[in-house]
Amino acid sequence: MKYCLTFLLFMFFQFLGNAQKPRIDAIEVTALDMNVDSLEMLLQRSNEDTAKVNLLNQLSWRYTFNQPQTGLKYSDQALQLSKKLNYSRGTGNAFIYSAWCLWAEGNYSASLRQALKALYEFERIEDFERIAWVHITMAHTYREISDYNKALNYALRSIKTYDSLNILPRFSIAVAGSIYEKQNELDSALAYIRKARKLDEQHYNGQWGWLPLLLGNIATKQKDYETAMTYYRIALPLAVNKNIKKDIVDIYNSLATLYLKKNNLDSCIFFSNEVLSKWQSTSYQKGVLEAYNILAEAYRSKNEKDSTIKYLLLSSELNKKLFDQDKQREILNLTFNEEARQEEILAERQKFRTQLKMYFVFGIGVVLLIIAVLLWRNNLHRKKAYLLLQKQKKETDLQKTMVEQTLSDLRSTQTQLIQSEKMASLGELTAGIAHEIQNPLNFVNNFSDVNSELADELQQEADKGNLDEVKAIAKDIRENEQKINHHGKRADAIVKGMLQHSRTSSGQKESTDINALADEYLRLAYHGLRAKDKSFNTTMKTDFDESIGNISIIPQDIGRVILNLINNAFYAVDEKMKSGIENYEPIVTVSTKTVKPPSGGLGAKVEIKVKDNGNGIPQKVLDKIFQPFFTTKPTGKGTGLGLSLSYDIVKAHGGDLKVNTKESEGSEFIIDLPLSKVL
Numbered sequence: 001m002k003y004c005l006t007f008l009l010f011m012f013f014q015f016l017g018n019a020q021k022p023r024i025d026a027i028e029v030t031a032l033d034m035n036v037d038s039l040e041m042l043l044q045r046s047n048e049d050t051a052k053v054n055l056l057n058q059l060s061w062r063y064t065f066n067q068p069q070t071g072l073k074y075s076d077q078a079l080q081l082s083k084k085l086n087y088s089r090g091t092g093n094a095f096i097y098s099a100w101c102l103w104a105e106g107n108y109s110a111s112l113r114q115a116l117k118a119l120y121e122f123e124r125i126e127d128f129e130r131i132a133w134v135h136i137t138m139a140h141t142y143r144e145i146s147d148y149n150k151a152l153n154y155a156l157r158s159i160k161t162y163d164s165l166n167i168l169p170r171f172s173i174a175v176a177g178s179i180y181e182k183q184n185e186l187d188s189a190l191a192y193i194r195k196a197r198k199l200d201e202q203h204y205n206g207q208w209g210w211l212p213l214l215l216g217n218i219a220t221k222q223k224d225y226e227t228a229m230t231y232y233r234i235a236l237p238l239a240v241n242k243n244i245k246k247d248i249v250d251i252y253n254s255l256a257t258l259y260l261k262k263n264n265l266d267s268c269i270f271f272s273n274e275v276l277s278k279w280q281s282t283s284y285q286k287g288v289l290e291a292y293n294i295l296a297e298a299y300r301s302k303n304e305k306d307s308t309i310k311y312l313l314l315s316s317e318l319n320k321k322l323f324d325q326d327k328q329r330e331i332l333n334l335t336f337n338e339e340a341r342q343e344e345i346l347a348e349r350q351k352f353r354t355q356l357k358m359y360f361v362f363g364i365g366v367v368l369l370i371i372a373v374l375l376w377r378n379n380l381h382r383k384k385a386y387l388l389l390q391k392q393k394k395e396t397d398l399q400k401t402m403v404e405q406t407l408s409d410l411r412s413t414q415t416q417l418i419q420s421e422k423m424a425s426l427g428e429l430t431a432g433i434a435h436e437i438q439n440p441l442n443f444v445n446n447f448s449d450v451n452s453e454l455a456d457e458l459q460q461e462a463d464k465g466n467l468d469e470v471k472a473i474a475k476d477i478r479e480n481e482q483k484i485n486h487h488g489k490r491a492d493a494i495v496k497g498m499l500q501h502s503r504t505s506s507g508q509k510e511s512t513d514i515n516a517l518a519d520e521y522l523r524l525a526y527h528g529l530r531a532k533d534k535s536f537n538t539t540m541k542t543d544f545d546e547s548i549g550n551i552s553i554i555p556q557d558i559g560r561v562i563l564n565l566i567n568n569a570f571y572a573v574d575e576k577m578k579s580g581i582e583n584y585e586p587i588v589t590v591s592t593k594t595v596k597p598p599s600g601g602l603g604a605k606v607e608i609k610v611k612d613n614g615n616g617i618p619q620k621v622l623d624k625i626f627q628p629f630f631t632t633k634p635t636g637k638g639t640g641l642g643l644s645l646s647y648d649i650v651k652a653h654g655g656d657l658k659v660n661t662k663e664s665e666g667s668e669f670i671i672d673l674p675l676s677k678v679l
Contacts, residue, residue: 036062053082053090060097064104065246071101092121099137106285106322112141132161136172143179152179170199186218209238209247220258249275249287256294268298289318443487447480512555515544518562522590525566538573543591561646565610565669572614588612606673613666
């Protein structure tokens with residue numbers, strides 16, 4: 001009687017929660033208040049019906065983060081009974097609970113496979129709430145294998161679906177925040193996690209320990225170690241109280257990482273060993289792998305080579321187990337097949353829309369045919385019909401004349417607008433160049449004014465015979481003159497760089513600061529494009545190796561190569577931005593570094609990279625991009641000579657020009673110049 005009453009109360013609260021609008025998602029450990037023993041006792045007394053399927057699935061979920069093998073056993077039983085009863089929702093839940101158990105074990109390919117099975121089942125019965133749950137499961141899996149773009153895509157899709165169902169997506173928001181934290185986009189991560197924590201406090205009294213853990217990780221990355229420690233102290237008792245061993249492992253690893261960053265190596269080693277000694281049996285292998293890596297780094301810092309090698313070997317073995325090539329290949333295949341399926345679904349929808357349009361047009365045709373028959377019957381008198389047609393012809397001729405005149409006027413206006421736009425673009429380009437020169441000129445003018453005042457003051461102090469003050473003022477004047485000289489040379493360098501770019505190459509190599517050259521052309525390209533299109537905007541990042549120094553190159557030629565690659569990158573991210581992709585942030589990165597040869601080899605290089613996150617280059621045309629007159633741009637937007645000439649220029653310098661690209665993810669062009677050319 002006691003267990004029957006418990007079960008009835010459980011079902012009542014579930015119904016009560018579903019009746020409230022808006023609801024909050026309850027797909028997580030903290031939302032289940034019944035203990036495992038109570039559920040197992042109910043299971044023993046249950047009949048072979050759908051209620052038993054739901055109990056088996058709940059038990060599978062409760063064991064996910066502590067005993068995933070036991071969880072898999074219950075989800076398998078739920079699956080078999082669901083198929084026997086033809087209970088589709090139970091079947092989908094069994095697949096998704098098994099996916100979570102496999103995720104906890106670190107078997108990400110199998111987890112993704114089960115999640116996709118669940119997705120197909122829920123799509124078949126059009127259970128959109130469970131579809132959102134599958135999406136967040138897949139986001140978790142892709143986050144663990146570091147495919148953050150797909151992970152974030154599924155997390156945001158889950159949030160969107162929950163919002164459409166008027167369900168507050170606490171869990172989905174938290175996962176999206178954790179993905180941003182992994183990507184080191186800390187502002188976005190904080191916004192999402194704080195929103196999830198607010199929902200948790202409003203509806204569950206703030207008992208979810210994973211949220212303060214994530215906030216602690218963000219504080220650690222921001223080097224705010226005191227705040228991070230405060231959050232970890234909040235998270236640990238919450239995880240222990242709920243007995244969520246996976247979260248306990250993550251908190252201990254985060255504490256170890258915090259102490260490692262503070263160089264408190266003994267505390268770091270203590271917490272990592274706590275993970276290995278107490279929680280290794282949970283099958284949460286990703287947490288164990290992180291503990292190995294932290295211990296290896298800690299012992300390396302202590303210069304204890306034997307221990308360092310020991311944990312590096314353990315880390316390597318476990319890493320191979322979790323991310324071996326077969327599993328990675330399976331994940332890629334599953335991802336490819338799912339993307340192909342989604343494309344087929346879109347194609348079927350488009351086909352259906354096309355058929356509807358065809359039926360509509362056919363219906364209109366039938367109606368028009370009926371109207372024509374009626375008109376024919378009503379126009380039996382030929383003379384009247386002839387007069388009517390003559391009148392219509394005159395009106396048509398008049399309309400044609402008016403349309404032709406209007407078209408002529410439009411063409412004339414279009415020509416004027418094009419010419420005006422050309423002149424406006426020229427003015428904007430001039431403004432962009434002026435922007436580059438204005439800053440050093442401002443410095444020159446300001447320091448000149450200051451020196452003029454100091455000269456007057458010097459004359460006054462000299463008349464007074466105050467020699468010490470005269471020397472001090474003279475020193476200030478000399479320092480200001482140095483600054484004037486520095487910024488004057490800076491403006492001179494900008495003008496010379498522009499003139500060098502505009503004139504024909506001399507063919508003579510010069511000692512050139514490659515970092516300054518790359519930075520200059522990045523800014524000129526950006527302001528030039530902004531002058532043409534004020535709607536254009538992108539994030540520019542640089543990562544220059546200051547140890548390179550000057551190299552011997554023809555600056556006009558290498559500058560043209562860099563400028564061409566940067567312009568192509570700007571074009572790529574601008575095209576992707578205009579395609580309307582949600583949450584897309586265009587980024588162009590320019591970097592330099594010295595690449596040393598393999599051990600015992602010769603030929604160190606200077607490497608210049610121009611990277612974008614645009615649409616990438618299709619594989620089918622990748623072999624042609626360096627051919628003359630070949631271009632992927634629309635007609636009128638490219639000559640097809642830029643990359644060909646760039647390739648020839650780099651080869652003439654004894655270097656190489658390569659490209660790495662992924663469709664829909666972006667491209668990276670790499671210029672390699674021999675280090676023997678460095679002066």
